[in-house]
Amino acid sequence: MPPTVGTAPWTDEVFPEPPGLPEPLPEPAVDDLRLETVLAALSDPLRLTIVHRLLLESEQFDHACGWFGFDRPKSSLTHHFKALREAGITRQRQYGLERRSHVRVVDLNARFPGLLDLVAAWTPRA
Amino acid sequence: MPPTVGTAPWTDEVFPEPPGLPEPLPEPAVDDLRLETVLAALSDPLRLTIVHRLLLESEQFDHACGWFGFDRPKSSLTHHFKALREAGITRQRQYGLERRSHVRVVDLNARFPGLLDLVAAWTPRA
DNA sequence: TCCTTTGTACGACTTCAATCGTACTGCATG
DNA sequence: CATGCAGTACGATTGAAGTCGTACAAAGGA
Structure with missing residues (x-):
């Protein structure tokens, strides 16, 4: 059974957006999110890895790009x-x-429910 | 509420694959389906339209490409x-x-549950 | 058999995205 | 204020993908 929206840990409101940030x-508004655009962005393996790791490995913190440790030019x-x-x-x-x-979990779950579950369940280069 | 896997009409086994076909x-086997590849294929607006219409408008029939009425070269x-x-x-x-x-509904629901729901709920050029 | 229909194969052109080097900006710390 | 660091901006190169014309193949009917 794959993770389900609302029960997986990363789907909880991990970022309550405290004031002072x-x-x-x-960024595009929620209503401007386009499925084609989102799918195109996620179809790149490196970007899919980024989102996957942000969903599974980050714990209530945002991460700078150095955190990922990719061996690529800046x-x-x-x-x-x-x-x-x-x-x-x-x-x-x-x-x-x-x-x-960080991933816009709430926005993406609102517009494309289930999409982030697929990304979270993804396994690189099977 | 978006359509849910298993309850939307198009998710039933519409194509029982009778013998003699x-x-x-x-085509790739079910286990060889890659999320990156599938997302890349769906990120093209014309292809998204094809899959969307196959899911919503086709009734237990497969369709040749002429059925769609696209004004594009063959x-x-x-x-x-x-x-x-x-x-x-x-x-x-x-x-x-x-x-x-026709869409490989059973295979895609098995590997990427919820993905076809997103395609079915898609609305072209909002 | 000829012709129409449906779609493929191939190739050329074009457009777009990934990659990355270099130079630069802006913050932060001593 | 000078240095270092995180990251951007710009531009060049490369490769992949979309677009489509033309020629061709296979099936089916007149």
Whole structure:
């Protein structure tokens, strides 16, 4: 049985968005999320890995791109994190030097219920 | 409430695969279906439209590509139907002149539960 | 048998995205 | 204020994918 929306730990409101946070970087509104765009963003293996790990390994914290330990140039990582944010999958905030990301769980579950379950259940390069 | 796997009409075994059918064209096995590949195939608007209409408008029949009425050259349509089949989303059989397609509902629900619900709930160009 | 229909195969063109080097900005710390 | 660090912006290159014209193959009917 795959994880189900509302019962998996990562689907709880892990980020209650306490006041005083930096403003999120520009992102599409919930109603502007497009299934084609979201699927295209998730069809890249590296980006799928990012979202997968954010869902399963992060615990109530946002993560900067260095946290993932990818062996890629910084400019490549910037490209992919920007793609995820512009597709509406992640939210990014600036904390001093770092730009931390988390998955827009509530928004995505509202617009595309079940989608994040698929990402969470994904296994890389079977 | 979105349609749910197992209750929406199109999720029933609409194609009981009676004997005597032509052999399906080459396609990946269920266990070889990759989430990245499936998402990439569905991220194209025309292909998303094809799958969406196959799920909602087809009634226990397979459909040849002419049924959709797309105003595109035949070689373009061949390209997209082949992409869907090679991604494991559709099954194609040759019926005389026509090559008819249907969605591999059972296989996709087994590997990626909920995915077809998202496609069925999709609305083109909001 | 000829012709129409349905779709493929191949190839050319174009568009788009991934990759990544380099230079730069902005914060933060000493 | 100078240095270092996180990350961006820009641009070049590359490769993959969409688009589609043309030629061709197979089936079926007149």
